Amino acid sequence: MSILSLKDVQKNFGETEIIRGLSLDVAAGEKHAIIGPNGAGKSTLFHLISGRYKVSSGSIKFKQEEIQNKPPYEIARLGLARSFQVTNIFPRMNVFENIRCALFWSKGYRYSFWHLLGRQSELNDEAMHVLEQIGLKDKALYPSGELGYAQQRALELGIAIASGAELIMLDEPVAGMSHSEAQSSVELIRKITEGKTLIMVEHDMNIVFDVADRISVLVYGEIIATDKPENIRANLKVQEAYLGEVITSA
Amino acid sequence: MLLLKKSSIWIAFLIALVTLPQLFDSILAVSILNQMTIAIVFALSYNMLLGQGGMLSFGHAVYFGLGGFLSVHALLLIEYETMVFSILWIPLIGGLFGLLAGLFIGSFSTHKAGTVFAMISLGIGELIAASSLIFSSFFGGEAGISGDRTFGPLFFGIDFAQNLEIYYLAAFWVFLATLFMYLFTQTPAGRMANAVRDNPERAEFIGYSARRVRFISFCAAGMFAGIAGGLFALNYEFITEENLNAATSGRVLLMAYIGGLGYFIGPIIGAVVLTLMNSLLSNYSELWMLYLGIMFLLTVMFLPRGFAGFIMMHQVAWVRGNMKMLIKPYTLTGVPAALFALCTIALIEMSHTEEEVFHFLGLELNTASSATWIITTVIAAAAFYAVRKSLHQLSEAWDTANAIPKEERA
Numbered sequence: 135m136s137i138l139s140l141k142d143v144q145k146n147f148g149e150t151e152i153i154r155g156l157s158l159d160v161a162a163g164e165k166h167a168i169i170g171p172n173g174a175g176k177s178t179l180f181h182l183i184s185g186r187y188k189v190s191s192g193s194i195k196f197k198q199e200e201i202q203n204k205p206p207y208e209i210a211r212l213g214l215a216r217s218f219q220v221t222n223i224f225p226r227m228n229v230f231e232n233i234r235c236a237l238f239w240s241k242g243y244r245y246s247f248w249h250l251l252g253r254q255s256e257l258n259d260e261a262m263h264v265l266e267q268i269g270l271k272d273k274a275l276y277p278s279g280e281l282g283y284a285q286q287r288a289l290e291l292g293i294a295i296a297s298g299a300e301l302i303m304l305d306e307p308v309a310g311m312s313h314s315e316a317q318s319s320v321e322l323i324r325k326i327t328e329g330k331t332l333i334m335v336e337h338d339m340n341i342v343f344d345v346a347d348r349i350s351v352l353v354y355g356e357i358i359a360t361d362k363p364e365n366i367r368a369n370l371k372v373q374e375a376y377l378g379e380v381i382t383s384a
Numbered sequence: 385m386l387l388l389k390k391s392s393i394w395i396a397f398l399i400a401l402v403t404l405p406q407l408f409d410s411i412l413a414v415s416i417l418n419q420m421t422i423a424i425v426f427a428l429s430y431n432m433l434l435g436q437g438g439m440l441s442f443g444h445a446v447y448f449g450l451g452g453f454l455s456v457h458a459l460l461l462i463e464y465e466t467m468v469f470s471i472l473w474i475p476l477i478g479g480l481f482g483l484l485a486g487l488f489i490g491s492f493s494t495h496k497a498g499t500v501f502a503m504i505s506l507g508i509g510e511l512i513a514a515s516s517l518i519f520s521s522f523f524g525g526e527a528g529i530s531g532d533r534t535f536g537p538l539f540f541g542i543d544f545a546q547n548l549e550i551y552y553l554a555a556f557w558v559f560l561a562t563l564f565m566y567l568f569t570q571t572p573a574g575r576m577a578n579a580v581r582d583n584p585e586r587a588e589f590i591g592y593s594a595r596r597v598r599f600i601s602f603c604a605a606g607m608f609a610g611i612a613g614g615l616f617a618l619n620y621e622f623i624t625e626e627n628l629n630a631a632t633s634g635r636v637l638l639m640a641y642i643g644g645l646g647y648f649i650g651p652i653i654g655a656v657v658l659t660l661m662n663s664l665l666s667n668y669s670e671l672w673m674l675y676l677g678i679m680f681l682l683t684v685m686f687l688p689r690g691f692a693g694f695i696m697m698h699q700v701a702w703v704r705g706n707m708k709m710l711i712k713p714y715t716l717t718g719v720p721a722a723l724f725a726l727c728t729i730a731l732i733e734m735s736h737t738e739e740e741v742f743h744f745l746g747l748e749l750n751t752a753s754s755a756t757w758i759i760t761t762v763i764a765a766a767a768f769y770a771v772r773k774s775l776h777q778l779s780e781a782w783d784t785a786n787a788i789p790k791e792e793r794a
């Protein structure tokens with residue numbers, strides 16, 4: 135049963151075709167990695183699925199519901215959470231508030247102006263628990279805009295995973311982290327997405343082969359292969375297009 | 385512990401509201417206090433937009449003014465016995481109409497923050513101000529409309545003829561309005577207002593329509609501005625176009641900004657300071673608007689987080705018990721700075737006055753003699769030089785007072 139299904143999705147910016155008739159099915163519970171060279175359209179694909187961009191043509195279904203014309207907040211409410219490649223947090227709010235805001239909707243608070251947050255102990259405990267998981271508990275009251283790069287990345291990840299959405303999409307979640315930071319983030323991602331669906335863009339092949347059940351290779355707006363990691367590794371066409379560069383340059 | 389600290393602030397606020405008119409009981413003082421409490425609610429409501437919601441409005445007086453106009457009409461209804469209710473409830477009528485105006489205007493103006501929102505607010509402000517002169521049966525034209533607050537049923541034998549009585553009525557609503565505006569910041573809608581201010585895009589990916597979040601803040605801000613308008617109507621018993629035009633919108637922006645947008649208490653400080661300047665300085669000088677402008681400029685340039693931000697800057701030094709380290713450097717800079725300010729004011733006032741002798745701080749300055757001018761200028765220049773010279777030691781003392789002790793460094 136596929137939780138997410140794209141059919142002939144196309145995206146143009148003016149004259150330029152960035153996503154060129156892309157189809158993809160992701161099964162519920164699957165850990166799906168998307169790899170491909172810089173500028174291939176991986177982030178654009180994420181933006182299309184999450185509603186930041188409107189598709190030029192084609193359809194996107196999430197849990198059998200067409201979402202290609204929905205605004206991001208409606209898609210998020212259906213149970214899709216995402217992180218961004220370029221850190222995208224609430225810089226003037228403290229770390230704790232960042233995470234707590236990410237929890238509001240899924241905890242049913244909606245636009246409430248009658249719940250006093252100080253009294254919502256379950257919500258607050260949960261926010262603290264997320265902070266603990268992403269290793270920012272001792273920075274809870276720190277203004278998030280003043281965190282260092284790696285900690286902002288951890289927070290970025292935290293906002294995406296906090297609500298416990300069914301489908302979590304992470305755009306290069308560990309880029310720029312040190313090896314050990316990346317390692318613990320990957321552990322966390324694995325733990326948090328247990329029983330959930332994950333779609334992840336990642337350049338580090340070790341992480342990709344480690345985490346993914348299936349891998350899609352995106353080149354110039356087209357998926358040239360979707361397969362199990364071992365088959366992708368073996369796929370020559372892929373090696374040429376992408377892995378070749380990485381493996382030889384690494 | 386934190387709860388105790390917080391509730392003690394509210395108790396202190398309540399005590400201040402109750403006792404201030406006992407301590408300062410002249411007619412002038414009570415009238416200033418009345419203005420101050422109205423300004424506090426108005427400025428706090430403005431900060432729901434700008435400080436908490438990131439919406440720069442140039443037309444917030446619309447909601448204040450509409451609330452005020454409806455309140456005066458309500459007074460007239462009571463006077464002509466069309467309706468019978470205590471004037472105690474008038475601020476709620478102001479609030480209701482502020483809210484209705486907010487619901488209507490917010491439905492299209494909160495689509496975007498930033499320049500678009502600012503321009504729409506400016507346009508609406510002009511539109512309503514112009515209409516208020518055109519539809520004179522409702523707004524009373526240039527003269528505005530007036531009522532009489534003493535006609536309603538007595539409230540425990542009080543007819544609210546006295547300013548002091550109206551003060552206590554206002555204080556009751558001011559306390560409630562302030563409390564509710566604070567509590568709003570502690571709710572999901574209030575927090576999401578901050579989130580949308582910081583990053584409207586990301587807010588949408590955690591399930592919130594940025595527009596809807598802004599809309600809620602906008603309506604709440606309109607309602608509390610309307611309550612302030614209702615208090616104004618009760619206090620002055622009249623209201624004119626001036627109370628909903630751009631000048632009033634500008635003044636509330638100044639109050640919130642000078643006080644400090646980033647802190648809940650900021651607009652309160654701004655409201656108090658500006659009301660004092662308005663009512664006290666205007667007795668002494670025709671140029672007080674000029675000084676207000678200079679103060680605004682200096683605040684924007686040197687205290688971008690307002691007076692409240694300036695006070696909060698000292699938190700670290702305070703916690704470390706280093707405040708006394710700052711007394712001497714502050715004096716060394718502050719005294720010449722004050723002297724410079726006074727000399728500058730003297731020069732400005734002397735250029736403005738048409739009298740031969742200008743009375744200033746007990747001095748009689750002869751404006752016709754060039755010696756007066758030269759001496760004042762020299763003192764000003766010397767004071768300015770002293771300030772420049774002393775800045776170095778101030779910044780050093782600041783660093784020492786805020787330094788992290790060795791043993792605390794990780």
Ligand SMILES: Nc1ncnc2c1ncn2[C@@H]1O[C@H](COP(=O)(O)OP(=O)(O)OP(=O)(O)O)[C@@H](O)[C@H]1O
Nearest residue numbers: 147150152170171172173174175176177178179219
């Ligand atoms: N808003 C836009 N307007 C015009 N062109 C765009 C826009 N967004 C992306 N592009 C172009 O689309 C192409 C794909 O960009 P995208 O960011 O999706 O690549 P990517 O695969 O995520 O690359 P990277 O690995 O560097 O993150 C690029 O050539 C980029 O210049």
Ligand SMILES: [Mg+2]
Nearest residue numbers: 176177178219
């Ligand atoms: Mg990208």
